[in-house]
Amino acid sequence: MAVIDLTKDNFESTLNSHDVLIVDFWAPWCAPCKAFAPVFEAAAERHAGVVFAKVDTEAQPELAGYFQIRSIPTLMVFREQVILYSEAGSLPANALDSLLEQVMGIDMEQVHKDIAAQQTGQA
Numbered sequence: 001m002a003v004i005d006l007t008k009d010n011f012e013s014t015l016n017s018h019d020v021l022i023v024d025f026w027a028p029w030c031a032p033c034k035a036f037a038p039v040f041e042a043a044a045e046r047h048a049g050v051v052f053a054k055v056d057t058e059a060q061p062e063l064a065g066y067f068q069i070r071s072i073p074t075l076m077v078f079r080e081q082v083i084l085y086s087e088a089g090s091l092p093a094n095a096l097d098s099l100l101e102q103v104m105g106i107d108m109e110q111v112h113k114d115i116a117a118q119q120t121g122q123a
Contacts, residue, residue, distance in 0.1 A: 018051040025074040036090035
């Protein structure tokens with residue numbers, strides 16, 4: 001699957017219409033971002049059930065601000081609209097694959113229960 005570009009206009013609909021979304025926050029002037037791009041794109045080809053997307057922080061400052069992006073590249077992984085991973089820095093291919101395996105193995109029913117409990121003050 002091709003990597004898609006996210007904007008403030010399509011971010012929410014993309015997030016809501018996919019079970020797993022991995023987002024690379026980057027900028028055109030960022031050398032580490034450019035070095036990571038081929039790794040990210042190759043992972044998109046290997047993981048058919050995952051949507052891979054990029055946010056150009058220069059073109060989309062509202063999204064970068066909303067997610068408090070302070071360093072780039074920053075990877076963020078969502079599953080069922082929940083952020084399960086958010087870290088600055090790029091990953092080698094094997095670490096990215098391992099991260100996705102871990103994300104797919106998480107019991108999301110329990111995650112949603114935990115979130116509900118925290119929101120009602122029962123944590």
